[in-house]
Amino acid sequence: MGIPPMVGMQIAGSISAFRRRYPGVQLKISEFGSLTVQQAVLSGGLDIALRALPIDAELPLNTLELMRHPLCVLPPRSARWLNRTSLTLAELAQHPLLILNEEFSLNRQLMKAFQRQGVMPDIAQRSAQWDFLAAMVQADMGLAILPEPICQRLDKQALLWLPLESEL
Known part of the structure; x- marks a missing residue:
């Protein structure tokens, strides 16, 4: 399996x-x-x-x-993001993104969704490891996009997650 x-x-x-x-x-x-x-x-x-x-x-x-499971955007827990309730793909395209690599179907789905929206994402880093992506968010390297169950496992004191407004 x-x-x-x-x-x-x-x-x-x-x-x-x-x-x-x-x-x-x-x-x-x-x-x-x-x-x-x-x-x-x-x-x-x-x-x-x-x-x-x-x-x-x-x-x-x-x-x-x-x-x-819904997808979530993982920004650092800072004043800039605390009052946000969700983010769109168009908003995400304005920030460096940290996403799963091409081995994951989520990568392909995200790229197609950005294309349908007519926006070009700024991919700062791809990785096969969700915990590495979360560490990169904590290091202020960008915003990660991960499934909600993964986000729920992360340190709530250092990170927060916001729903992604998308058909994904």
């Missing part, structure tokens, strides 16, 4: 329950970005994978939505 790193923390309890219920079933977990685990299923390297939707409708894959 392929899982992206950010999904692992959300399904750890389910994996544990599965192993207790089916102790004779060997569950091999491969942790890679969404596009990598998708390709592994297509090539036969994995039987199943979890990844963010949507996927290309032309791919010979069956999908089932298991969960849905």
